[in-house]
Amino acid sequence: MKLDWTAVLLMLLAACGSINESSGSLGTKPTPSPGAKPAVKKELPWLMVPGGRMKTTLFYGPWQCRRQFMNQCQMQCASEGSPLMGCVWLADLKFDWEGRLILLPVDVDSGSRYGIWHCCCNYPKLPTDKKEVERKRWDRFRESFREDWSKKFGEWPGDGTKSWPGHHIRDLQHGGNPVDPNNIFPAKPSVHDLYNRAYPACYGGQPPWNTVGPDLPYTDN
Template sequence: MKTTLFYGPWQCRREFMNDCQKQCARESLPLKGCMWLADLRFEWEGSLVLLPVPVEAGSRYGIYHCCCDYPTLPKAKKEVERKKWDNFRESFRQKWGKKFGEWPEQGDVFWPGHHIRDLWHGGAPVDPNNIIPAEPGVHDEYGRQYPGCYAGQAPWNTVGPDLPYTDN
């Protein structure tokens, strides 16, 4: 099994924007924008048990964030949530490594874990489905772009292409 991550941020494709509209509506919140954070490509090579023939398969999974008009947490509450993440981080990296391969690092420094729904807007600090590894520069870029998404600014408030990058 090989996992490859492609990092945005990119404008959300129509499918993601539609899902965000539904998600925000379920929470009775207006949708401000949508940000496509990363695309995971999974590739598998092996052989069938019954027939000794080689087999290859793969799939993709887009990770995006809906910038619903979530209320922000007070600074003290956000720090409590960040402390939960700090205490959970190492065990999360180990579990990720068993499932997807080693947690990425640059030199001897692990990449940050990015909270898809950020802690300031009520994101769950220890939900494994809310965290992805992000290159340090990409993680910084997410932090720069999230405020525009939550403010409903372009390009996050409009639909983008189905696949905004090439991977060949």
């Protein structure tokens, strides 16, 4: 599932609840599934936005896709004429907003969780030379994208002077757009390595990515 940053931002600024909600509703705390484990977590600094301020928190998988995500992948792959091989739930992004409503002069706070998952449809692989062309497009786009992302959602995370990699939700090897802002999000290096190991198994129809997982496999701790 690509991340529509514009939709996320507009919904939060309007204080209108949840979008692509993966694990909770506005005003409620989600209940983790039995056996849930703490997620790798990255909390970004508060960012001033029109009408208030916003904070982005990233919770990282990979996890098995919940039933809702798997069903959407089945429909997506069928519509594209490519059998579904598996599904990887990559991350949850939690957005907190504090400020004042535009129409009513009252202080409010709201939040939304946005699930990011990838449908491993049976896409053909790009030839090596074409994949390298796409990677070079990403190399040229990387810095400007990180700067733009930071202005909207908080400083792009890094370790010391080294920025975290940007993960392409639909990978370049299987036709992902290297410069689509909605196809990229920051990933902790160790988590990015897990993604890179999970994708081949997912495309190969291998467990656990070919079966449905729990609704909420992690805790916020």
